Amino acid sequence: MTEHSSQGVGRGRVVRPLVRMTSRRPDEAHRAATPLELLFDLCFVVAVARAGARLVHAVAEGDPAHGIGGYLLVFFALWWAWVNFTWFASAYDCDDVPYRVATLVQMAGVLVLAAGIPEAFDEGDYTVAVVGYLIMRVALTAQWLRASRGETGAARTTALRYAGGLVLVQLGWVVLVLLPDAAWLWGLAPLIIAELAVPAFAEHSRRTPWHPHHISERYGLFTIIMLGESIAATSVAVQAGLDEHALGDLLPIAAGGLVIVFAAFWIYFSVPIHEYLVSSRQAFLWGYAHYVVLGSAAAIGAGLEVAVEQTTHHAHVSATGAAFAVTLPTALFMVSVWAVHARHFKRDIAEHLVLPCGAFLVLLATLAGHWAVPLAGLAAAATVAAGIALGARSRG
Template identity: 55%
Template structure:
């Protein structure tokens, strides 16, 4: 018989321990706090949406529709990332893992699949109706979670009610935006994005802060980074496999595949080497969390860029080799720059000196002009080697600095 449990700090596990556990809030100092199976399952549903956004960006880039493709991609990826981020931070503070919690999480998972179904119409016809429906489904479930937290956790009630109210008001704005004409559609989009980003800062602005767990948050972001990197590998593999089936193996195709793998592995190494991020204040935590929108979006865009490079090498894209090289280089440069800023902000990572990162980024960009000499495949491989050299230089400087401090 399921029972209600009144636990001050309920611990999520691999099974449901009760029908309903009172949502008192998790201990932000809880030892060995790890992602739950439900959180990992939740992330897998977001893989579908990220894949759809990357596929549509690939098609736009291959057709030479840069501006429209990037604008649509940025808009869709924001919806994906923001819904994921909000669930992640809420779960870090209030994960009870009981039946109501799991069912509301299921509703959010359904919402992201609806959103994923609307990605193609958003890119092809600028019809965001299905995307908004999926997004609102996820956000309504999030409102219900915050209202439950407000009802069952008196100490955090004020912040929880502000979250619920802020999210609800913004969702009305997203629905109304569906009727915004022409230029107003993008103006209202930017206004609503700003409103979404402002809600957490407003909700946490006074009173008791939500009990999110810093180490748990860092782990969750790391896991999603791995998921997005895996999506890049899958997209590149699919493009290479299709090219092999149609035209057989070529030196350019082989070099793009090797260079792409080197870039993905290098970005993984940069992200996961060095001390873990420290989030001592709300300002640092929000800046670090918000900065990952660019990191996640750029990494996923790298997969689209590598696919476009494969298409260009096989003469199946309306891109010059220089333009195709740019689709690979620009995401890499963006990730390098943003990760460097985030690592310096939080004392994490492998940034030995910002100038080393900047030098690596400049050389990667310069290599976009090298296809007439190296070929497109050679240019992509060279980018991978430059990223490896940038990582190595930063590691050497960091190790020497730490050794000097210990001495």
Template identity: 50%
Template sequence: MAYAWHKRMRARDLAEEHRAATPLELFFDLCFIVAVAQAGTSLHHAVGEGHVAHGVGAYLMVFFAIWWAWMNFTWFASAYDTDDVPYRLAVLIQITGSLIVAAGVARAFDDGDFTIMIVGYVVMRTALIGQWLRAAAADPAGRTTALRMAGGLFAVQTLWVAFLFLPESYRVPAWIAFAVLDAGVPVVAERAGRTSWHPRHIAERYGLFTLIMLGESVAAATLAFKAAFEAGVSVRLIVTGLGGVVIMSALWWLYFSRDPSGRLTDSRAGFIWGYGHYAVFAASAAVGAGLSVSAAHLEHETHVSDTVAAASVTLPVAVFLLALWVLHHHRTEPYLPLVLTIGFLAASTFTPAAVPLTALCLAALVAYKEVRTARARPVPAFDPEPA
């Protein structure tokens, strides 16, 4: 798409060919790595210190805020990215807000203080509401949907600001209620008409963000190798690092084994896909935190049992596989391999070698899927060369 100083913000063409992520979208994702890393590190420390229930609960809340901010930007950009100066400036403001959100992750995680994160949301939402109002003014066909989006975002953000003044005892139920309302804004808005998000573009954007989440596993495996060599070549830490590499590679392989864009045919499919990825993203990043817990546990730097350290890896892997099967494969893949895999992961949680066993289990699942896919391909007819 050609760059210009100013364009009329019309809806993008659903049939546009070669639609791909823009450098600005990649820059936006890059800035979100900071927030994801903060959430993963906080989860690692909370679980490692024995605060498992608090750590998991806080992680799910904080990660929702990170994921939802990314979602708001991604779907708007897929429908209305004009790549002109006003659009770029608005996105840069959103990026600034995302960095403020990242700065508040640790405080929200440790103390339940969401003040900084909500300030970051105000910055991001101010720019995003302006984008939707601009779309409403320039795109008559999508005006009602755009105005509903702008109004809904403003109303819910007002509730989030009010959240800061609630008594402590009301915080958790209010957070759940406001999160549900926030997630419901696009559902209500698109009843007036679907925005012109591009299926292939959305599938690519989600794939790229999944890579960012899996990057947490890369970092964790690297730390395991580093600790292994600093400890005088610890075999168990090296095995954990190698297991982390295999786990990360297998999750990548399984996620990208199919092109999902053909299933994103309407708003219902889009909502299932978009919202269902909360589990995929959160589990992906949590695997990295779990690998860090497992490595620290081997160095006797945690205050948890062997089972908890093992579950910090096996549980998010199982959630990832289940969510991926529901979103990608439930119409084409049998459920028995999934059930057997999750059962094996559950059993390996109670062994002293959970990470390598998880790696072997995932490698076997990848091998099974590849063999099954190869057998399902039609055999090409023999075509003898002409004499």
């Protein structure tokens, strides 16, 4: 552990040219996200915004199946690359020159992947996206090999298993890109399963020393980034209202969207989840399930933009369809947060029912058409209020 390892985001860090990469203590005090990690996350803002824009275009043009399918696949690549970097950094961040250079390479890979998103959506050509993904994975493999040189025994075996698993799976992606397009139908699911299986295989005999508080903070920060896409969408609604002279029609969408985002923030950060992450099994299931949590959070913003385009008559979708583009990811976010995140801190059946019932009310708002978004916002706000009241009652 280096001398600067416990310093937080707002304090300076002395960077050494080269140190021996060894595991950090999982009980390290004052462990917080680093400025480098925050910079790394900014690259994903660009990539997720690209994916959301293509999703908006597909849904607005009346082709939601194609848009949702492409979004789920592209978001998986982004999410899984972020997950792998985050858990590695929680265990082995030494913040020396080679570590920062390797992180820079991974950031470049994210941007290449983002550049390939339009081709992946519009033409089904994943070549550029896979190249960007490979850049990230090659850099991460080098990090694991470096970690193996600094470890001994079971810890070294774990690091080597990670490196070997990454290499094998990435070879599979290269082969899939070189094969005819029809091969994606058969090769996609096995490769995704293989990606998800690498951590379980690598940490079978010894877990990496990730830091529970650091991991929970990193996931929380990434959730905020995903919700930030919805904040941008509310700004789009106001700007479109000014440009189209339809402010009266779009302000309710902007207000409802803002309330939804704030309610989603409140719901997610209402529990001390780091207290739950006490074993690898619990942490892995929690971390994997965040694919739904984070994906739905980002999709709320895309849905708000679809609602704006439908209101300004720039989308080939009905008012109900546009409303569903907002209410479905909002409800999915609420249910998934309850299932994998907040559920572990609920005390009785009434508290457990708050988020599922709130999600049902949000979906019910779809029937209101043009007024669906503000009504969904009211339902989300009522869900938060009910949770606060029941929590206060339980504590009392």
